[in-house]
Every structure is written in C-alpha cells, then in structure tokens.
Amino acid sequence: MEFVVITMAKIAVMLGVLLTVVAYTVWLERKVCAWMQDRVGPNRVGPFGLLQPLADGLKMMLKEDVLPRHITDKALYTLGPLMAMVPALVTAGAIPWGSQLPLFGRQIQCVVANLNAAVLVVFATSSFAVYGIVLAGWASNSKYPFLGGVRSSAQMISYEVCLALSVVPVFMQIGSLSLCHMVEYQTHHTWMIFMPWQWPSFLIFIISAFAETNRTPFDLPEAEQELVAGYNTEYSSMKFSMFFLGEYAAMFVMSAMMVTLFFGGWSLPFAPFNRPATTLWIGLAHVAIFLAKILVFLFLYIWIRWTIPRVRYDQLMALGWKIFIPLTIVNIVFVGIVLALWGGR
Amino acid sequence: MATEHQIELMESAARAQEAGDELRGERMIINMGPQHPSTHGVLRLVLELDGEEIINVWPDIGFLHRGDEKLAENMTWTQFIPYTDRLDYLAPLANNVAYAYAVEKLLGLEVPPRCQYIRVVCAELARISSHLLGIGTFGMDVGAITVFLYTFKEREKIYDLCECLCGARFTTSYTRIGGLANDMPPEFLPMLRKFLAELPATIAEVDTLLTRNKIFLDRTRDIGVLTKEQAVDFGITGPILRATGIEWDLRKAHPYGGYEKFDFDVPVGSVGDCYDRYLCRMEEMRQSIRIIQQAIDNMPGGAWNAPEAKIVLPEKKAVLTKMEELIHHFINVTEGLNAPSGEVYFSAENPKGELGFYIVSRGGGTPHRLKIRAPSFVNLQALPVMAKGHMISDLVAILASLDFVMGECDR
Numbered sequence: 001m002e003f004v005v006i007t008m009a010k011i012a013v014m015l016g017v018l019l020t021v022v023a024y025t026v027w028l029e030r031k032v033c034a035w036m037q038d039r040v041g042p043n044r045v046g047p048f049g050l051l052q053p054l055a056d057g058l059k060m061m062l063k064e065d066v067l068p069r070h071i072t073d074k075a076l077y078t079l080g081p082l083m084a085m086v087p088a089l090v091t092a093g094a095i096p097w098g099s100q101l102p103l104f105g106r107q108i109q110c111v112v113a114n115l116n117a118a119v120l121v122v123f124a125t126s127s128f129a130v131y132g133i134v135l136a137g138w139a140s141n142s143k144y145p146f147l148g149g150v151r152s153s154a155q156m157i158s159y160e161v162c163l164a165l166s167v168v169p170v171f172m173q174i175g176s177l178s179l180c181h182m183v184e185y186q187t188h189h190t191w192m193i194f195m196p197w198q199w200p201s202f203l204i205f206i207i208s209a210f211a212e213t214n215r216t217p218f219d220l221p222e223a224e225q226e227l228v229a230g231y232n233t234e235y236s237s238m239k240f241s242m243f244f245l246g247e248y249a250a251m252f253v254m255s256a257m258m259v260t261l262f263f264g265g266w267s268l269p270f271a272p273f274n275r276p277a278t279t280l281w282i283g284l285a286h287v288a289i290f291l292a293k294i295l296v297f298l299f300l301y302i303w304i305r306w307t308i309p310r311v312r313y314d315q316l317m318a319l320g321w322k323i324f325i326p327l328t329i330v331n332i333v334f335v336g337i338v339l340a341l342w343g344g345r
Numbered sequence: 346m347a348t349e350h351q352i353e354l355m356e357s358a359a360r361a362q363e364a365g366d367e368l369r370g371e372r373m374i375i376n377m378g379p380q381h382p383s384t385h386g387v388l389r390l391v392l393e394l395d396g397e398e399i400i401n402v403w404p405d406i407g408f409l410h411r412g413d414e415k416l417a418e419n420m421t422w423t424q425f426i427p428y429t430d431r432l433d434y435l436a437p438l439a440n441n442v443a444y445a446y447a448v449e450k451l452l453g454l455e456v457p458p459r460c461q462y463i464r465v466v467c468a469e470l471a472r473i474s475s476h477l478l479g480i481g482t483f484g485m486d487v488g489a490i491t492v493f494l495y496t497f498k499e500r501e502k503i504y505d506l507c508e509c510l511c512g513a514r515f516t517t518s519y520t521r522i523g524g525l526a527n528d529m530p531p532e533f534l535p536m537l538r539k540f541l542a543e544l545p546a547t548i549a550e551v552d553t554l555l556t557r558n559k560i561f562l563d564r565t566r567d568i569g570v571l572t573k574e575q576a577v578d579f580g581i582t583g584p585i586l587r588a589t590g591i592e593w594d595l596r597k598a599h600p601y602g603g604y605e606k607f608d609f610d611v612p613v614g615s616v617g618d619c620y621d622r623y624l625c626r627m628e629e630m631r632q633s634i635r636i637i638q639q640a641i642d643n644m645p646g647g648a649w650n651a652p653e654a655k656i657v658l659p660e661k662k663a664v665l666t667k668m669e670e671l672i673h674h675f676i677n678v679t680e681g682l683n684a685p686s687g688e689v690y691f692s693a694e695n696p697k698g699e700l701g702f703y704i705v706s707r708g709g710g711t712p713h714r715l716k717i718r719a720p721s722f723v724n725l726q727a728l729p730v731m732a733k734g735h736m737i738s739d740l741v742a743i744l745a746s747l748d749f750v751m752g753e754c755d756r
Contacts, residue, residue, distance in 0.1 A: 037494035143375050147397070147737070216488060217560055309560045310488025312738045313397055 421681025583698025681710025
C-alpha cells in the first residue's frame with residue numbers, strides 16, 4: 001500500500017514537472033530562436049512572455065477538433081498522437097531524477113521505477129513513438145502525411161540501432177544496465193565524458209539522439225518546405241499539440257539520457273553533491289542540478305535547430321547505415337580492447 | 346529438347362518482367378502548390394513520384410495572370426510604369442528602369458548622366474534586394490531558417506531606402522519616361538552609404554552559415570545541374586545561365602544606361618548546379634556594392650530629367666504660371682507623350698535575368714502591343730529537366746535556386 005501511494009505520488013510529481021518543463025521548452029525555443037534571429041520573441045503574455053505556454057495550451061484545448069472527411073479509420077487516427085506522446089512520458093519513469101529525498105522519515109528514491117535494465121526499457125519504450133508517427137501518416141489518408149510517416153519510420157528505426165549500439169561501451173565499462181548504477185559509478189569514479197575512450201560513443205549517441213527525436217538537421221518527417229507539415233498535417237487542436245508535446249518530451253528524455261549516461265546524472269564532482277543526499281535540501285539540489293544539465297542539452301538542441309540546414313532523406317539513411325553503425329561496432333571493439341588492457345572496471 | 350528449353354527461358358523472362366512491374370509498384374501523383382510552403386508564390390507543380398524520386402514534373406503556371414501586356418494597350422506609356430512594379434515584385438526599381446529605357450529607346454531619347462547614375466543605383470539596389478531574398482529563401486528551403494531572417498533584416502533597410510527615394514517602400518514606380526519622378530532627396534546618399542557599410546557584414550554572416558556548411562554542400566552540390574548547352578537552348582539568362590559557366594551579362598555584353606563607365610566583375614560558375622547559382626548570387630551582391638560605391642563617388646550633378654518638354658512633365662510651379670508648360674502638362678497627362686511609330690526591343694540585366702520589353706508603336710500615346718520577356722517565365726522551363734531523377738527535397742532546393750517570381754512569370 002505504502003509503495004503504491006509513494007509511487008503514485010512520484011508519478012504525479014514527475015509528470016507535473018515533465019510537462020511543465022516541456023511546455024517551457026517550447027517557450028525557451030521561441031525565445032532562443034528569436035534572440036538568434038534578432039527578434040524579440042514571445043513577450044505579450046506575462047513578464048517575458050512566461051505565461052505563453054499556458055496561453056498556448058488553453059488555445060489548443062479550445063480549438064475545434066477538425067476531423068477531415070477523408071479519414072476513414074478514426075480509431076487509428078486518434079491513436080496516432082497518443083502513441084507519439086505517451087512513450088516519451090513513460091520512459092521518463094526509468095530515469096533517476098535525483099539521489100533521494102529524506103521525507104516523512106523515509107528515504108524516497110528519486111526515480112519512479114528503479115529497474116535493473118532501465119536502459120533497455122528506455123530504448124524499448126521510446127521505440128513505440130515511431131508507431132504513433134506511422135499510424136498518423138497512414139490514418140491521415142493523405143499524401144504528404146503519408147510521405148512524412150514513411151520517412152520517419154525509416155529514420156527512427158535506423159537510428160534506434162545506432163543509439164542502442166553507441167551506448168554499449170558505457171555498459172561494458174559499468175557492467176550494469178541500471179541507470180541508477182550508472183550515476184553511482186560516475187559519482188565514485190568520474191563522469192563518462194571525462195574518459196576519452198568514451199568520446200566516440202558520446203558523439204554517436206548525441207547525433208543519433210537528434211535523429212531519433214526528429215530534430216534539425218534530421219527533422220525530415222516534418223520538413224515544412226517539402227512535406228507541408230509531414231505526418232501531422234491533418235491534425236488539429238489537442239491532437240496536434242500531443243505530437244508537439246511528444247516531440248519536446250522526447251527531446252527532454254534524450255537529454256536526460258545523455259546527462260545520466262555521460263554527465264554524471266544528478267551529481268557534481270565535489271561534496272556534498274557527489275553522494276546520495278542526506279538532507280532534503282541537498283536532495284532537492286540534486287534534482288535541480290539534473291534539470292540544469294538537461295537544460296544545457298535542450299539549449300544545444302535549439303541552438304543547432306536554428307543554425308544549420310536539413311539533410312536529405314537518402315543522406316540521412318546513408319549516414320546511419322554506412323557510417324554510424326559500422327562506427328559503433330568498431331567503437332565497441334575499441335573500447336573493449338581499452339578496457340581489457342587498462343582494466344576500466 | 347532445345348526448343349523446350351528456349352520456351353522455358355522465355356516464360357521465366359516474362360515472369361521476371363511481370364514481377365519487375367509489381368516490384369516497381371505504383372507511382373504517386375502528388376500536387377505541390379499553388380498553396381505550398383516552398384513554391385514561392387502560386388506555382389503549381391504536379392509531381393510523379395516513385396517513392397521519393399521524381400519521375401516527372403509538370404509546372405502549371407498562370408495563377409497570377411493579370412493580363413499586364415493587354416492592359417498596356419489601353420493606357421499611356423507613363424501609366425504602365427506602376428504595372429512594371431508588379432512584374433518582379435522583389436525588384437520593382439529594376440523593372441521601372443528597364444521599362445523607362447525601353448520606351449526611351451523607342452523615342453530615341455538620351456537621359457542626362459545624373460539620371461543614368463541614379464538609375465544604376467536603383468537597379469543595383471534592386472539586385473541586392475532580390476538576391477538577398479533569393480538566398481534567404483534558399484536557406485529556408487533547405488532548412489536553415491535563420492539565414493532568411495538575417496537577409497530580410499537587410500532587405501528592410503533597402504525598403505527604407507526606397508521610401509526615402511520615392512515615398513513608396515514596395516511599389517516604387519520611381520522612373521518616368523525621360524527621367525525620374527523626383528531627384529534623390531539630400532538624406533538619401535548618407536543613408537545609402539550607411540547601408541553599404543553594413544551590408545558586407547550580413548553577406549559574410551550568410552557566408553559563414555552556408556557557404557562551407559557540409560549539410561548545405563551536400564544538399565546543393567551536383568543537384569539540378571544544367572549544362573551550358575541546355576541553358577542556351579532554353580534561353581536561360583541571369584545568374585542561372587552564368588552559373589553554368591557562360592559569361593553573359595547584358596551590362597557587359599550590351600552596355601546600357603552608362604554601365605560601360607563602371608568597373609565590376611561578372612561571376613561565373615563551373616558546374617551549373619544549385620551551389621553555383623548560390624555562389625553567383627552571393628558574388629553578384631558584392632559586385633553590386635562595388636557598382637553603387639562607384640556611382641555614389643562619381644555622382645554627376647545637373648538635371649535629372651531629359652530637357653524634353655513634350656515628354657517629361659514640366660515643373661508644377663511653371664505649370665501654374667506659364668501657358669506653354671500648362672499645355673504640355675495637359676497633353677502629356679491626358680493623351681500621353683506622342684511616340685513615333687516603330688518597333689523596338691530593349692532588355693536589361695535584371696536580378697532574375699534578361700527582362701525585355703518588345704514594343705510595337707503605331708504612334709500616339711499608347712503602345713499598340715507590348716510584350717514582356719520575363720526571365721522567370723523562361724528560366725522556369727528548365728525545371729523538369731533539372732528535377733528529373735532527383736528527390737523531393739532536391740526539388741525544393743532547385744526551386745529555391747531558380748529564384749523565380751510568379752508575378753513576372755504569369756504577368
């Protein structure tokens with residue numbers, strides 16, 4: 001009973017924080033891109049436009065949900081946006097947000113589900129998002145969304161492979177698939193990013209993460225100059241915003257993965273932030289550190305989006321299959337040799 | 346035995362043929378435009394796709410047809426000037442200049458040097474404005490949206506300059522037959538100098554964002570290649586022709602309007618792909634800056650209108666006080682200037698290519714027939730040749746590199 005209550009509370013808090021952060025990522029994106037382009041950005045609703053996400057959300061909910069007449073399979077059409085958003089929210093449950101919070105005389109772990117194969121769960125669940133996009137593209141019964149759906153299914157499936165293979169060297173070093181262990185290991189030793197033999201893994205991971213989340217330069221499924229709006233062309237109202245939320249939530253989760261795998265999760269390399277918290281304040285500070293690190297990656301996502309052009313579909317596939325996948329395999333062997341010779345464990 | 350064997354072979358060959366048809370699958374006909382984010386106005390393209398590969402493209406033009414050429418037959422020579430604003434509406438000043446020179450050629454009229462120099466400044470400003478837009482939208486169409494905002498910030502300054510020069514920002518109608526609507530206001534040159542000082546920074550910024558960007562190179566190099574022969578066969582002009590390696594610029598080939606007095610280079614490409622077109626436009630902007638600098642430095646004084654009372658409207662003050670001027674003003678406005686009968690063709694090097702006016706006059710105040718040779722119309726023909734075999738994403742890049750304007754194409 002106690003477990004259920006605590007878990008439910010954790011889920012509620014996590015979803016609340018996640019959706020808020022996601023909403024404000026949209027605000028951040030608009031602000032940052034405005035600064036990059038010598039514009040002002042949202043500044044009408046609230047100070048610095050800070051209430052803009054609220055206004056956007058309200059507007060989206062009040063919009064009429066248009067169901068175009070050519071859509072025959074309403075069930076799949078409705079399932080599409082759900083399948084795109086839910087996996088991103090679920091994966092967040094396997095990521096440790098902080099060390100622990102001493103609350104009401106208990107030590108509450110800052111992770112919804114402390115799984116021993118958390119990494120696999122994250123990859124498996126986030127793969128589901130591709131179904132959302134494929135279903136949306138298919139059920140829209142329209143040509144541009146269809147092309148968008150086809151593009152994204154090919155893209156996400158290819159980069160899933162790169163993504164999973166690129167982190168294998170990290171597991172090899174740690175000897176565990178649990179994300180909590182991963183952070184623990186990094187607090188005891190040093191962050192993965194400070195180990196030069198893990199740099200190729202990180203580079204491939206971050207690039208694949210961009211492709212996996214459909215962000216520039218790999219935002220082909222929704223390339224507006226080519227496919228109008230891609231798979232979400234026929235969607236309106238909250239169904240559209242679910243795609244939107246899904247994309248940003250996926251960005252958030254991928255940033256969280258990068259932070260957890262390579263940048264020491266909630267820790268900082270000095271006391272008292274390099275071991276599990278003993279007081280509530282330090283516990284909360286860990287959560288803040290984690291979010292701050294994520295923010296850096298979110299900024300990177302946005303920065304890149306507004307700087308560089310988009311690659312072409314076949315170039316993207318060639319990059320994935322001909323360069324990244326061989327590279328990851330070579331990288332696994334290379335790190336294996338390094339670990340065998342110098343005993344990374 | 347042998348015959349049986351042969352029959353079997355034929356059967357399997359037929360089966361393979363059938364299976365091949367099946368494997369190739371259906372082709373998709375998709376409609377791109379006239380409402381589509383990357384068709385730059387109201388161009389409609391019907392695409393036949395095999396997967397993402399383009400088998401065929403049929404451009405469908407005419408959504409912006411207004412019958413400009415027919416309209417011209419029912420108005421005086423001067424009244425047509427505002428219609429030229431709406432041809433290539435990204436470079437209205439250049440159209441005004443080209444039209445004025447065309448009618449002046451019919452009249453056999455030479456404008457004073459100050460007028461020529463101001464017109465050169467106008468035409469080159471229009472070129473910069475048009476190329477800024479062309480490169481900005483090129484960036485946007487391959488996914489680099491920020492470039493678009495940077496170039497549009499500079500275009501805004503050009504609009505400010507237009508406003509200073511003639512009061513209108515967009516539809517300038519600045520030239521008159523035999524001169525200009527008004528002289529440059531005194532604050533124009535300082536503004537122009539300031540703009541010329543700031544522009545290279547933006548061009549350099551675009552340069553850093555795109556020119557050596559690996560993704561941009563991958564998206565544009567060897568895409569939409571047009572050979573020299575094809576370009577000549579289609580009658581392609583402007584940066585697209587020069588990108589194929591042919592050095593043909595009317596400002597050099599048939600200097601008009603005093604261009605022979607200016608020192609500038611004509612950039613040419615080597616491959617004729619999207620990337621070369623981009624590079625040509627970038628360099629043309631730099632050359633335009635050079636030309637404008639020279640024009641400012643050597644700006645002659647004196648009259649800015651030809652001293653032809655029967656062609657150019659007299660000063661307002663004189664109209665109100667003198668009989669002769671009043672009559673000229675009345676006749677010029679009501680009947681139009683009296684042009685001799687004859688046929689002339691005049692073409693100017695516009696930002697998009699050769700803008701030509703073919704005028705048939707039977708005397709009197711209105712043209713008998715006025716044909717506009719619009720560069721966008723001619724250049725757009727090459728699209729199916731360029732796009733075949735490429736992917737949809739490439740088509741978008743090719744469209745952007747063609748840099749056409751439907752206002753001019755459909756007329």
